[in-house]
Amino acid sequence: MEDSQNMRTGIFCSCGQRIYDKDVVHRSYYLRRVGSNFVYIRYRCPRCKRLGEQFIRQERWDERLLRGEANELTPSEKERVDKLGPITVDEMIDFHEYLEQDPSLKLMPDK
Numbered sequence: 192m193e194d195s196q197n198m199r200t201g202i203f204c205s206c207g208q209r210i211y212d213k214d215v216v217h218r219s220y221y222l223r224r225v226g227s228n229f230v231y232i233r234y235r236c237p238r239c240k241r242l243g244e245q246f247i248r249q250e251r252w253d254e255r256l257l258r259g260e261a262n263e264l265t266p267s268e269k270e271r272v273d274k275l276g277p278i279t280v281d282e283m284i285d286f287h288e289y290l291e292q293d294p295s296l297k298l299m300p301d302k
């Protein structure tokens with residue numbers, strides 16, 4: 192299995208550094224009328240100091256992605272996550288286009 196670099200085991204900078212909760216500088220939720228909602232994470236890599244960002248489908252979001260305990264999935268959770276597969280470049284582009292086409296899109300308030 193190729194779990195080591197997969198989204199479900201964590202968020203990684205392009206330099207390979209694992210990103211943890213303390214590295215996150217901004218977090219938002221994007222609601223779509225159709226399709227998946229997204230969790231948006233912006234982070235600063237502690238190693239190379241670059242800013243990066245990740246969009247993660249809400250149904251595959253897990254707080255453990257930002258902690259060191261992401262492998263503690265039950266077999267049924269793991270099976271569910273496996274079916275989702277990795278996020279694709281097409282999905283990223285689609286998401287950006289969606290944002291551009293819908294300026295009324297609002298961020299969810301924190302509370």
Ligand SMILES: [Zn+2]
Pocket residue numbers: 204205206207208236237238239240241
């Ligand atoms: Zn980095």
